[in-house]
Structures are given as structure tokens and as C-alpha cells.
Amino acid sequence: VSYKQKIEQIAKDKQSRIVLALDFPYQRRENRQDLLSKAQNIIDAVSPYICAVKINHHLTLPLGIFDGVQKIITQVHNAGLLAIMDGKVNDIGATNQTIAEYYFEAGFDALIANPFIGWTEGLKPLFETAIKSQPQRGIILLAYMSHKGAIEGYGQTIKDPQTGALTKQYLAFAQKALAFNADGVVVGATVPDKINEIYRLLNEKVPIYSPGVGAQGGTPEEALKAGSQYLIVGREIIQAQNPAEQAFKLAKLKLEK
Amino acid sequence: VSYKQKIEQIAKDKQSRIVLALDFPYQRRENRQDLLSKAQNIIDAVSPYICAVKINHHLTLPLGIFDGVQKIITQVHNAGLLAIMDGKVNDIGATNQTIAEYYFEAGFDALIANPFIGWTEGLKPLFETAIKSQPQRGIILLAYMSHKGAIEGYGQTIKDPQTGALTKQYLAFAQKALAFNADGVVVGATVPDKINEIYRLLNEKVPIYSPGVGAQGGTPEEALKAGSQYLIVGREIIQAQNPAEQAFKLAKLKLEK
Numbered sequence: 001v002s003y004k005q006k007i008e009q010i011a012k013d014k015q016s017r018i019v020l021a022l023d024f025p026y027q028r029r030e031n032r033q034d035l036l037s038k039a040q041n042i043i044d045a046v047s048p049y050i051c052a053v054k055i056n057h058h059l060t061l062p063l064g065i066f067d068g069v070q071k072i073i074t075q076v077h078n079a080g081l082l083a084i085m086d087g088k089v090n091d092i093g094a095t096n097q098t099i100a101e102y103y104f105e106a107g108f109d110a111l112i113a114n115p116f117i118g119w120t121e122g123l124k125p126l127f128e129t130a131i132k133s134q135p136q137r138g139i140i141l142l143a144y145m146s147h148k149g150a151i152e153g154y155g156q157t158i159k160d161p162q163t164g165a166l167t168k169q170y171l172a173f174a175q176k177a178l179a180f181n182a183d184g185v186v187v188g189a190t191v192p193d194k195i196n197e198i199y200r201l202l203n204e205k206v207p208i209y210s211p212g213v214g215a216q217g218g219t220p221e222e223a224l225k226a227g228s229q230y231l232i233v234g235r236e237i238i239q240a241q242n243p244a245e246q247a248f249k250l251a252k253l254k255l256e257k
Numbered sequence: 258v259s260y261k262q263k264i265e266q267i268a269k270d271k272q273s274r275i276v277l278a279l280d281f282p283y284q285r286r287e288n289r290q291d292l293l294s295k296a297q298n299i300i301d302a303v304s305p306y307i308c309a310v311k312i313n314h315h316l317t318l319p320l321g322i323f324d325g326v327q328k329i330i331t332q333v334h335n336a337g338l339l340a341i342m343d344g345k346v347n348d349i350g351a352t353n354q355t356i357a358e359y360y361f362e363a364g365f366d367a368l369i370a371n372p373f374i375g376w377t378e379g380l381k382p383l384f385e386t387a388i389k390s391q392p393q394r395g396i397i398l399l400a401y402m403s404h405k406g407a408i409e410g411y412g413q414t415i416k417d418p419q420t421g422a423l424t425k426q427y428l429a430f431a432q433k434a435l436a437f438n439a440d441g442v443v444v445g446a447t448v449p450d451k452i453n454e455i456y457r458l459l460n461e462k463v464p465i466y467s468p469g470v471g472a473q474g475g476t477p478e479e480a481l482k483a484g485s486q487y488l489i490v491g492r493e494i495i496q497a498q499n500p501a502e503q504a505f506k507l508a509k510l511k512l513e514k
Contacts, residue, residue, distance in 0.1 A: 026355045064324065121404035147375075153374060
């Protein structure tokens, strides 16, 4: 069973397509133990209303992947959820493989990577490492990020190396995701028009994950309407007065589509 | 004093422009303690012949940045060298800032980032975090990586958003490095023609760091001749029968230029 099939099943069973992002800001050394308990408490509170948890360097750097983070992954799995590492991997192949081996050993079910690095000696060893892992892991590719500067890279116009025609970088990335059989693409909720363009290109063969809801200005309704299959939500849930209620509300949105 | 000035001074004092890359492959849990002693032994052996040490996820993931890696950074500093984190940072601004704050707290003197993320809400908070740190830290930008797949991204043709003219991605990145006053750019030793193009564009205002010597097929002589100011060397030194002698030889190459 692939990661893509697993998360699809969990989303159906739990009636939620919300991925909780545990993106806490920098904490001084003296407050660092709080980070782990904060993460654990929020997962306890919202786990009935989400399908996966996304972890990034906000937690791996202060807690360590074989220390605090592994405890979080165990909690995530015990709650019947999946754990995604938002590493935005973009190194040479041998390094990508090493990175993936450590993250997968720590228990992550999927890893986010940047297709900008290309296939040969880039993404290829990463996909191979994910596929040969027991259980098989997933690779999710960035297609268009949620911040303003994304227009400089993801939004730039490039010359298609095959046809010579001008095209958009994010469309080329979505095409790579299809060709490489990626388990998902990330498109910011802040750019619903681009979600829709990519959705039509992918034709539901590769699901779209959208961060940037709330704090960054994207609305969940627009992202879902445009074609996002999973909403990645951090501050909007974590900083809510009642995180569980907020997660439930967001999960329900999708079902009403 | 900026990071760029500091490394320049150390390179002159030590008569070496070699950056040691501690890129060890994945190690199983039972061999992990070896990683730290391996790293420490190699630094002890070669520190007279290098100017800096580059660390990547090969060590941060298994050892943790506030555990084993911080010990390595202390050793690097005690030897009068600088420590570069090859994080290839490519996230949204708030995350980049958090990443930088943790790496800088651990003691890293410079951080490598991918200019593909753009300036607003991307690189800007990263540069600001580096500049306001005490002591000031450096940001080095990727311009062309050393692996084959780099041609898909770094080597692609893009439309310049200002002039509308077609140009190369790596030249646009080098121009950003100049505009943002980066402390360096990374250009693979495997593409000496591109090193030279970028060298002429940067006009020695931003130094070029070149990985990919040896195992990946680049030759140090060609990279230096094309304009690289620093050679990033891993396997070629680590796996040598006599790492110190190998580092000394490579350092001498540059002086003979």
C-alpha cells in the first residue's frame, strides 16, 4: 500500500483532510522542553479531526529527530495518523538518500522535496529510497509555495526543454510530479488560481496539499473549491482558543464541498 | 566584521581555501557514535590545511545540532576555523528565520540557502536574521549545483521578469547574490564553464564556493582556473589514505594559481 493510498483511506475514515502543521516559532533553550509538550497536547486535542501531522525544522532542530520528534511520530501513529516531514529536500542525490534514510528511520511516512533539483542524481535516489523502504514511504513535491516571493521562482516563465515553448515553472513542476508518480504536490492556498490550473493538469492523479490558510492569507473555501485535496493548517488551529473545535470546523468544510 | 571578511582572513592566514565537507553516508543506529569521533578525528588531522568545515544533514540528523554537532562546531572554532551549515534553506520566510535562529544558536557562522524562494517573505528574513546576529553570520546562495540533474533547474532558460529577455537561471541567481550582497555562491566544480561565466558576472564581489571535486568528477585545477575561490571537498579528503596530506596538497594548488 502506497503512502498516497494510506492517507486517502485515513481521510475517508476520519472524514478529515486536514494536515496539522506543528510550526512553532524559535524557542530559547530554557523554554525548549515546552515545545515537546505543546506538540503532544495539540495532537491529543485535535487528532480526531485531522488525517496527518506535518513536522518541519521548527521541531527537528530543537528536539532532534531520534529524540523528541520520534516521540511525536509514535504518538501520531498511535492516533491512527500519518507523519509528514516538510524537509523541502533539495540536495544532490547521495545526500537526499541519506536525509531520507534518517527521516524514514525516525518513522516519517512521507517527505516533501523540491523538484527544482531535477531527476538524475537528484530526485531519483530519493524516490527509490522511499519506494524500497518498509513500509513504502511517500514523496510530495513542491509546485507553488504560499509566500509572496514564490513568484520569483515558482511563478517564473521558463523555456520548456522539450518543446522550446514558454511555460510556467509551476506547471513544469506539476508535470514532473505526474511523470515521477509523486504522492502529492504542495500548492499554496494563497494562489487559488494556480491550484486550479495545477488541479486540471493533474486530473486527480496526484493530490494537492495546500498550506497558507489563515495567517498567510489563504482561505480554506477557495483552496478547496480550486481543487486542493488536503489543507495544511498550523497557526489557524494551534493559536485558536479551541483548537479541536477549529480543526473540526475545517474538516467539515471539505465534506460540505 | 562580516563572515565573508572573516573567512577571507583565515584563508590568507592559513594559506588554504579548502572547506572540508563532513558528508558521511547514512549510519545505522549502532554505528552512530562513530560518526562523532570520525568527524572529530578528521578535523584534528586536517585543521592546519583548511579554512572552514561544512556540515550537512549527514551529521545534524543523526547527532542533533545541540548535541554532537555543537561539539564539532566548538572544535572547529577552537582550531581557528569557521563552520558552515549546508542547509540549502528554501522555505517561507518565517520558517527560514526559525531555521537560521537554531543553526546560529548552535554556533554556525554561515548558512547556505536556495535563491529560488525569492526575496519577499523568503530570503529577506533570512538575510536580516544573519545580519542582526551577534556575531554577524553569513548567507551563501546556491547558483549551480554539482549533480547531473542540476541542468533541469539551475541550467534552465528563464524569462527575465525585468527585461523580458531569455537568460539562464544560474546567471539570474548570481545576479541576485550580487543584489542581496550574499557572502558567497555555490557553483559545482563539475561545471567549470559556468563557474567562469558566474565569476565574470560577480567580478570577485561575491566569492565562489565549489563542491563536486573528485568523487563527483570535477577537478580542482579547472575549478580554480575558472574562478572558484573556495573548494568544498569531502570524500576526496575523508577517504584518502592520508587525509592531512591530501588536504595540504589541495590547499597548495590554490596558492600556485
